[in-house]
Amino acid sequence: MGIAQYDPAALGRPAWNAGRKIGVKKPLKQRQIWAIRFFLDREGRA
Numbered sequence: 001m002g003i004a005q006y007d008p009a010a011l012g013r014p015a016w017n018a019g020r021k022i023g024v025k026k027p028l029k030q031r032q033i034w035a036i037r038f039f040l041d042r043e044g045r046a
């Protein structure tokens with residue numbers, strides 16, 4: 001994606017991931033998994 005240097009609108013704009021952590025994320029906890037399943041089931045989505 002080396003097009004930003006030619007785009008005048010992109011000059012001075014920070015990168016979309018500036019200040020965010022990079023790398024592998026922590027796995028979801030069992031409690032979070034059940035919360036997701038609960039909300040999906042409540043809305044009738046799988």
